[in-house]
Amino acid sequence: MTIGKDLRNAVQTPGSWTTAYTDGTSDEPQTVEEAREGRTLRQLADRGAPEGDVDAIRDVLQERTGGANPTTLFLLAHNGEIVVREEFVGPRHGPEVFEHGPLPVLVPLLRHRGKMLRYLVVETSRDGADVCLEIAGQRDGTTSERVEGRTDSLPKVQAGGWSQPRWQRHSEEIWKHTQSEVAEVVERLTREASPAFIALAGDVRARQLLRDQLSPESAKLVVEVDANTRADGSDDSALREAIEHALDDVFAREMSGAIDATQAEGGRLRAEGVDAVVAALQQAQVSQLFLDARMIAAPSDDDVATLGALDAEPWVAADGAAFEAATEIARQPVAEALARAAVLTDAHVRICEDEPEADDAVREERDARPPFALLRW
Structure with a gap:
């Protein structure tokens, strides 16, 4: 972050x-x-x-x-x-x-x-598209662009006649050209913003034509939504639901991959437990800090365990530790003190959420798991 x-x-x-x-x-x-x-x-x-x-x-x-x-x-x-x-x-x-x-x-x-992951939302139709770069949890998109296609094509379903195939081919070429312009916008924003995924909704044929013109790298990011959100009277509920599922999947994969990294090489790059994580933070050795959501307590809670927050490096100290160049500012709950030291040493903080997979599932009763960290070396 x-x-x-x-x-x-x-x-x-x-x-x-x-x-x-x-x-x-x-x-x-x-x-x-x-x-x-x-x-x-x-x-x-x-x-x-x-x-x-x-x-x-x-x-x-x-x-x-x-x-x-x-x-x-x-x-x-x-x-x-x-x-x-x-x-x-x-x-x-x-x-x-x-x-x-x-x-x-x-x-x-x-x-x-x-x-706060970034992702692209593409709502396309045969006559244009809306492309928006959004950030999860934020009300407004950071970038929004509209592609206006040509409107001189005829609908594909026409009365019979010798000229109908010619008009169909003409319409198809215009639709392809429009989706080529949409693809250029999508590719540019993908290069600039590196979105976690691309949510694609809209007219069925327009979606097909657009996917055909995306690079293989961008096509792998597409989460296709079977909803024509640009049609009159439509709503975006299916699109928003698909985006929420895609975000959950990305978060889960990122967390799983990061945790797997701490267990690689026999756990050589893993520090676990408060004392080990404090020692690693004091050496600016932590790349990613993992905190169980159940560790997060109200700062005013009298029963919560604390650490010393220091006014200079190494920023955090266990009980009784003294440093020549640093003075204790305050006692902070363990999660707060570790997170502060992580921020000040450019480490990424990850909160391990603990929500049941099913809405009606009972939340497991357990103590907070100890903090752990992925080390830089």
Whole structure:
């Protein structure tokens, strides 16, 4: 994942930081959203957030945009200004967080950002196409292009006559030319953005013609959806459902591949357990850090295990450890302290989610699994 400069500075620099992770706007009645806003602001004040930070967060919460889907807000305030503001489509991944302290709360944001894959959505028809580069969890596409094809062809089904085959061939050539233009856009965006997959919907014949003109590399990325979303009166529910399934498949493959990498060569590049992972992070040796979602606790939980967060390298320390060039800023829950050190040493943080495969399945009762890491060497 990409960590912005503002966030990196925030987790590196001790100071006065206020974190709010809560539900964003939705299609709920305004009275419900106002009640939630009031509760959020009271909890922040109870946690010791300064008035300036609370006011800045209030301004964001009052920007009600509505929408059919729920959203989630992550806000980080410092000295009365919003330093990090992220809004994600979909429900929260875990409990709300309202905290004020010397360091921001990081894991809820990383949990969302870890699923921000880019993908292409292509909705094509015989007279053109809409191509959009989207990011999972984001409301708007980063790039959207429309291809307008020629409209001087006749429908393929015509009354009989000696000229009908000629008009069919003419129409087919125009459709091929249109899909060639669409393919050029798809290939360019694929080169530039490296999407995880290409969701393809639209007219059946247009989809066939487009696939025929894609490169083998791009064709392998296509997830075809049997729905003509450009037809009058159509909806995109089948397309959106296919995209969700494709995202789940990509996440599962990526996680499985990363975990397999930690077990290669007899586990030589794997560190497991808090002590081993702390030692690897202190050497900037971690390439990917894996945290069980059940490790994620509210920062105010008095019973959660903690580690020392340091103001300089090596950034994290176990109990009783001392370093000449670094001082402990605060005690943080284990997941937070490890994630902070990972961010500051350019390691990728992966949250191992623990959701049942079936909607009606019972969630397994177990303790959190220990953290582990894929090492650079």
